[in-house]
Amino acid sequence: MATLGGPTKKHKVTVIGSGNWGSTIAKIVAENTRAHPNLFEEEVQMWVFEEEVTLPEDSKYYDASNAGKPQKLTEVINTCHENVKYLPNIALPTNVIANSSVRDAAKDSSILIFNLPHQFIGRTSKQLEGHILPYARGISCIKGVEVAEDKVSLFSEWIGEGLGIYCGALSGANIANEVANEKWSETTIAYDPPTMDSRSPSRNPSPSDNVSASPNMEHKDVRGRSSVSLSGALKNIVALAAGFVEGKGWGDNAKAAVMRVGLLEMVKFGKEFFPETVRVETFTEESAGVADLITSCGSGRNFRCAKMAVERGVTVAEIEKTELNGQLLQGTSTAKDVNNFLKARGRDGEYQLFTAVLDILEGRKTVDDIPDLLARADDP
Amino acid sequence: MATLGGPTKKHKVTVIGSGNWGSTIAKIVAENTRAHPNLFEEEVQMWVFEEEVTLPEDSKYYDASNAGKPQKLTEVINTCHENVKYLPNIALPTNVIANSSVRDAAKDSSILIFNLPHQFIGRTSKQLEGHILPYARGISCIKGVEVAEDKVSLFSEWIGEGLGIYCGALSGANIANEVANEKWSETTIAYDPPTMDSRSPSRNPSPSDNVSASPNMEHKDVRGRSSVSLSGALKNIVALAAGFVEGKGWGDNAKAAVMRVGLLEMVKFGKEFFPETVRVETFTEESAGVADLITSCGSGRNFRCAKMAVERGVTVAEIEKTELNGQLLQGTSTAKDVNNFLKARGRDGEYQLFTAVLDILEGRKTVDDIPDLLARADDP
Numbered sequence A, B: 001m002a003t004l005g006g007p008t009k010k011h012k013v014t015v016i017g018s019g020n021w022g023s024t025i026a027k028i029v030a031e032n033t034r035a036h037p038n039l040f041e042e043e044v045q046m047w048v049f050e051e052e053v054t055l056p057e058d059s060k061y062y063d064a065s066n067a068g069k070p071q072k073l074t075e076v077i078n079t080c081h082e083n084v085k086y087l088p089n090i091a092l093p094t095n096v097i098a099n100s101s102v103r104d105a106a107k108d109s110s111i112l113i114f115n116l117p118h119q120f121i122g123r124t125s126k127q128l129e130g131h132i133l134p135y136a137r138g139i140s141c142i143k144g145v146e147v148a149e150d151k152v153s154l155f156s157e158w159i160g161e162g163l164g165i166y167c168g169a170l171s172g173a174n175i176a177n178e179v180a181n182e183k184w185s186e187t188t189i190a191y192d193p194p195t196m197d198s199r200s201p202s203r204n205p206s207p208s209d210n211v212s213a214s215p216n217m218e219h220k221d222v223r224g225r226s227s228v229s230l231s232g233a234l235k236n237i238v239a240l241a242a243g244f245v246e247g248k249g250w251g252d253n254a255k256a257a258v259m260r261v262g263l264l265e266m267v268k269f270g271k272e273f274f275p276e277t278v279r280v281e282t283f284t285e286e287s288a289g290v291a292d293l294i295t296s297c298g299s300g301r302n303f304r305c306a307k308m309a310v311e312r313g314v315t316v317a318e319i320e321k322t323e324l325n326g327q328l329l330q331g332t333s334t335a336k337d338v339n340n341f342l343k344a345r346g347r348d349g350e351y352q353l354f355t356a357v358l359d360i361l362e363g364r365k366t367v368d369d370i371p372d373l374l375a376r377a378d379d380p
Helices: A020-035 A073-080 A102-106 A118-128 A155-163 A176-180 A225-247 A251-273 A280-285 A287-299 A301-312 A316-323 A330-344 A352-361 A367-373 B020-035 B073-080 B102-106 B118-128 B155-163 B176-180 B225-247 B251-273 B280-285 B287-299 B301-312 B316-323 B330-344 B352-361 B367-373
Strands: A013-016 A044-047 A096-099 A111-114 A137-140 A145-147 A152-154 A166-171 A185-190 A217-222 B013-016 B044-047 B096-099 B111-114 B137-140 B145-147 B152-154 B166-171 B185-190 B217-222
Touching: A013 A020, A013 A102, A020 A044, A020 A096, A020 A176, A044 A102, A073 A096, A096 A102, A102 A118, A111 A155, A118 A155, A137 A155, A145 A155, A145 A225, A145 A330, A152 A155, A152 A225, A155 A166, A155 A225, A166 A225, A166 A287, A176 B251, A185 A225, A185 A287, A185 B251, A225 A251, A225 A280, A225 A287, A225 A301, A225 A330, A225 A352, A225 A367, A251 A280, A251 A287, A251 A352, A251 B176, A251 B185, A251 B280, A251 B287, A280 A287, A280 B251, A287 A301, A287 B251, A301 A316, A301 A330, A316 A330, A330 A352, A352 A367, B013 B020, B013 B102, B020 B044, B020 B096, B020 B176, B044 B102, B073 B096, B096 B102, B102 B118, B111 B155, B118 B155, B137 B155, B145 B155, B145 B225, B145 B330, B152 B155, B152 B225, B155 B166, B155 B225, B166 B225, B166 B287, B185 B225, B185 B287, B225 B251, B225 B280, B225 B287, B225 B301, B225 B330, B225 B352, B225 B367, B251 B280, B251 B287, B251 B352, B280 B287, B287 B301, B301 B316, B301 B330, B316 B330, B330 B352, B352 B367
Parallel strands: A013 A044, A013 A111, A044 A096, A111 A137, A137 A166, A185 A217, B013 B044, B013 B111, B044 B096, B111 B137, B137 B166, B185 B217
Antiparallel strands: A145 A152, A166 A185, B145 B152, B166 B185
């Protein structure tokens, strides 16, 4: 680390979001700010979308005098130091401070870590606009991309442009509960901000070096937010296909075959539509690429729901209804969006797996058709 | 397919080897020769290392009049059309003919498919030398490479040079029993023989096009026997590491991280020592590469034994003794050979995962050291 010439302003870090993954990231960040007091303010604000929770009688935080009375989630977090609703049984460092006001949470922060459902990005950015430090930097932990017919946009760019700041991206083989339980894990951070200028709070140009430096979570900086974000979106389509094949009981050869073709199409999609910005190596070498694909096809939600659908002989849409309370899987909407995007370019015949998944989801093909549908997948 | 100008001699195909994988390949080959009578002689000879088997009373082939009397394995195969010892409960096509003489089995064959334990290559080649058609072509289904301190040799080249013929290589995410049960599967065939000359039995230059064309097993021809064979060897080291991590219960993130670093080192090894002959894409795009790695780290033998060793708190060598009757895992010897090869070149510090696996196998490090040992794995 560069020696700093005298006292400088420290970084204040805020985590925007407090779900399963958001709370996990807040835990790591707070451990790091505590471990590096020369660089960071210890307190980490975490924005919580306020809701009321009622602690059950068997909760260790149950208070008889308060029996049955709903409490604010922020208050429970700040009292119990645990996000009892979204990351139960994991102690949060006491320097994580839940805050229901996103503006107040982000005030004076030089590092903003976005970790919320992508549907909230627009609204939250609006609330923050004009209320953050002009030299703040962001990192988006929101996996995926927004695919419209006419273009693919990165969530990190959407956030960055909305707020007028640089925003990097973090993605990887990161099942939140495993990370929260301090199991060894890697991630990929694409963070390559423009050179700092005089507005910078310190002359040390690399806040990202420490953000995720936890003994249990290692990261490698890479250029290429596009690859990281694309990979995080497209792998969900592949995970659906892997779930279909596993649900049929076709064995490990078939599942590996589907994953191989999926990786091939992820790389091809990146090369074809993002020739300037995509790093092929991110897909094949980084935690955000092949490793995240492996994890997603091993125990991810898209994989599990697709497998369940085949085993029960119902559609994935039915599983979304009955098992996810109608919440949609990331993979189903991405499959639709990506295929629309391809069709708009006359390229829908060229991505056999992506198209097969949509055709199966929409009932035009069945899982038994997969071998035939993928027969041309290796053609250049 | 090219139209042939009049009658030509047909291909005769022989499978050298009859274990679990050899018998499976013989099944596919015999289905194909039957389906393409214009190209192939129907009968497929399969060389069987003769041994005696005694059918148990509950075998469907048990013959009371013959009770308890050992029979020759070749006779059982040719009577029951099943390899009761190495591929039980799978019907072999009746045109698979077991033969205990390797010379007789290979006589007049234009296509020789090698599928036997690599320890038998030298001896078997010696027996065949001078007794095969001079224009025969081979395909080796023997995974891996021979790594000595001074060089890495491909089994396919060893066979080809020993017999004075061209020999291609087949490798992929191919668990034999899944293929034998006709589950959908892919493989990679590296088959790029020199142009046929006048000794060729037909003007159709591509016997490989049909060899593996089964409805359940698809293949893609690629150049690059080196990549296919190297990948088949190195993935076993990675599978040990994945087993170690899984045995510790570290979860999917950690396993994916180990597999990612393993793939990285496989590619790096290929690029560094086989710059002329290795195709990087084979590792990252082919069935013989990333797909085989996934399968091997999912249910392969190296993976399972390493996991078991950690769970029971014993060494892998002990598992080899107690669970494999002293048979050695491919991964343990490859780890040793590859590290010796690297050491001889002063490059042993540069392959963290390969070295970590050997150090753990030999007791110099423990599985708990893996995160630290891999911390530099992404350095160029």
